[in-house]
Each structure stands twice: as C-alpha cells, then as structure tokens.
Amino acid sequence: MNEVKIYAPATIANLVCGFDVLGMCLEEPCDIMEMKLLGEKKVVLHSRDGFNLPADPAQNTAGAPLLAMLEELGQEQVGFELTIEKHIKPGSGIGSSAASAAGAVVAANHLLGNRFSKPDLVRFAMLGEKVASGVKHADNIAPCIYGGITLIRSIFPLDIITIPAPALHITVVHPLIEVRTSDARQILRKEVLLKDAIRQWGNIAGLVAGFMKSDYALIGRSLEDVIIEPVRSMLIPGFDEVKNSCIAAGALGGGISGSGPSIFMLSTSQQIARSVEMVMQEIFDRIGLAYHTYVTSVNTQGVRIHK
Numbered sequence: 001m002n003e004v005k006i007y008a009p010a011t012i013a014n015l016v017c018g019f020d021v022l023g024m025c026l027e028e029p030c031d032i033m034e035m036k037l038l039g040e041k042k043v044v045l046h047s048r049d050g051f052n053l054p055a056d057p058a059q060n061t062a063g064a065p066l067l068a069m070l071e072e073l074g075q076e077q078v079g080f081e082l083t084i085e086k087h088i089k090p091g092s093g094i095g096s097s098a099a100s101a102a103g104a105v106v107a108a109n110h111l112l113g114n115r116f117s118k119p120d121l122v123r124f125a126m127l128g129e130k131v132a133s134g135v136k137h138a139d140n141i142a143p144c145i146y147g148g149i150t151l152i153r154s155i156f157p158l159d160i161i162t163i164p165a166p167a168l169h170i171t172v173v174h175p176l177i178e179v180r181t182s183d184a185r186q187i188l189r190k191e192v193l194l195k196d197a198i199r200q201w202g203n204i205a206g207l208v209a210g211f212m213k214s215d216y217a218l219i220g221r222s223l224e225d226v227i228i229e230p231v232r233s234m235l236i237p238g239f240d241e242v243k244n245s246c247i248a249a250g251a252l253g254g255g256i257s258g259s260g261p262s263i264f265m266l267s268t269s270q271q272i273a274r275s276v277e278m279v280m281q282e283i284f285d286r287i288g289l290a291y292h293t294y295v296t297s298v299n300t301q302g303v304r305i306h307k
Contacts (some may be wrong), residue, residue: 008103101128
C-alpha cells in the first residue's frame, strides 16, 4: 500500500482546569488528509482550502513532524506527499494544528507498516505544535492520536494516560475571531498564588476522578479554572454570559477550548447539548458576532484511517 486517506479530529485541550495536561477528542469536525508514499527522501505538501498555510515543510504543522520522522528513518529512501483539506479552522482553539500534525504522522506510520508506537507519534507531532505556538505541548496531540480523554503526566519523559469517561455530549461555539495560541500564552501570569494552585490541583484531580467514576456532579464541580480562564476570557466577547447561561440551561460546565476563542460545554444528553447550542447562538446573534456551532460527542478512536 502506498496511499492512504485519514480523518483527523478536532480536540479540546485543558478541559478548563488541566492546562497543558488534559485533552479530549471530538467526533466532529475533522480534517481530511490524503498521503502518498514517495521513493525519495522529501516531504511535499498540498492544500485543498483557502487557509494559505506554509508550503515549506519545516514551517508547516504537518510538515515538521514528517521531516522528523524521515530523519529517524535514517538513510532509507522514502518520503511523503500530503494533501490537506482543513475543516478545523486555524486559530479556532479546537486543535487545528494538532489535527494536521497528528493526522500526518498517523498516515505516514500506516504507510510504513506501523513501525512507530503511539508515544513515538506524539513525540513527532509535538514538533508541529512547536511550529504553531513556539512550545511543544501534547494536550491536543495525545487525544487526537489516542482518542478519548488523555492525561499528559509528563512531557519529558513522555507519559500519557488514557482516562475512561462516561457518555458526554459536547457543544462548541467558535466565534469567528482569531486568538493565536502564542499570543494567548504571552498574556498568562508567570507566577500563581499557592492558594490558587492548591484549588486548581483539587479541580484537576476531581475532574479525572469524576470521569473515571462516571460521577457527573463531580465533573461539574471540578470544571473550574482559577488561574488561566480569568485572564484568557477577556479575549472572548460574551464569555461570562455564555458560560453562566449554558450552565443555567443544564450543562455540567465548560470553558475556553484550548487558547480560544471557542467555548465548549459538557452535557449529559444530546437534548441538553442542543439547548445549550441555542443559548450560545442567541447570545452571539445579539452580540452581532459571526460564529459556528458544533454538537458532538467523545471520539474514542482518534485519527481514523479510511477503509
């Protein structure tokens, strides 16, 4: 086999309190990527959309991980030609760069006969995140490759734990403004108060325990961020009203997806998730800001190979 088509899903990083350590894979939306194996050591990129992403592989979130993979393959004369059709808008906060990076390495690994492990693929794909934001982080990459909910206990050395979770329905609103991950990182405080750190640790532990015990009430109580959200929410028009109104409509809770501007809410049923979507739409219609909404569920598979 020298050709493959894959679907690379959107992801939600942080899950409110788990900055850089928690992530969730979504069923929708997905990027569509097609890859061909080449007989020479190079990476060729094509785009089927109007996002004008860099054609130089070293500057591209999909290309940089593939170059690293080729370097690890040594003298073997093999390369990749990748065509990307983006459905996850860059800068949306739902893992656009991670989908490109993770999708590329999963596709390449498939064509190579699955020589690399999932931790290897995460290690390669993090180079795509470094291109996008200047920092290697795996909170979008890991769930995109592993599926479901993941905990990144450590980056160096890489230690990824998959977390079982109850049935959850996710509503996402993407206000059509751009919040660059690199910019959203720069505004964060470099130091935090010990009392805030203690509260945050409790919430992270509570959220993980809530997922594992299928305790929806505990999940809801733990979806609180006292460190990152108070700063980043200022970049998102209507954030507080959206969050409070969605919880009033029955959502367990939620917050900023990744670095924003997307906002996500978790619900126990699709009916509640649809009601939450209507609340989001009403608020942004009133604000006069264009948006996209998604109602989806947890993707337990991650990047999917088209059969």
